[in-house]
């Protein structure tokens with residue numbers, strides 16, 4: 001099983017960058033629950049200060065491009081890909097080699113952005129995923145209209161299972177509530193600890209594979 005987790009960090013210059021509020025806790029809980037259920041697990045983690053779950057193989061990355069590369073390197077050896085990472089949608093078009101300094105004029109730097117690759121969508125359209133040999137699970141952190149957004153995102157990403165949650169309510173917290181959206185409809189996993197939800201979700205995925 002391959003799990004992506006945490007935020008990504010997109011450099012502006014050697015001392016600054018853009019990131020988001022993902023704590024990585026849900027992804028690390030998924031990796032731990034999968035390992036405890038007997039899977040061999042690789043965790044591709046953005047910059048978070050969380051201990052590696054026992055028995056899990058961890059690959060640390062910073063940027064979305066590095067996460068994309070690490071996931072594509074690992075995915076051929078996987079039967080399941082769970083994308084919990086909050087990947088930055090955009091990165092600065094060019095990171096400065098040196099720290100950008102104020103020049104005293106009050107002028108602000110102009111940043112332009114490039115869209116990052118969609119890691120989950122890329123994996124979901126790979127031949128093994130299309131053939132059903134690689135089961136892909138997406139996560140969606142939304143701020144409102146969870147069912148509508150999660151249903152649309154599942155179709156857009158081309159994944160059989162999309163797990164929705166209300167992002168601002170859960171970032172950094174130890175608990176959450178999840179909405180599982182598949183081709184049949186939606187089912188709620190009610191409010192519980194992220195460890196508890198991860199175990200329930202791994203059991204659900206195992207049933208789908210069986």
Ligand code: CTP
Nearest residue numbers: 083084085087116117118119120138139140141
């Ligand atoms: N994802 C990804 N690579 C990206 C963006 C998202 O792999 N560049 C994955 C996430 O890990 C998650 C799913 O896609 O499993 C949905 O991520 P989310 O940020 O909710 O969706 P976006 O595609 O970024 O859409 P939007 O920001 O418009 O809600």
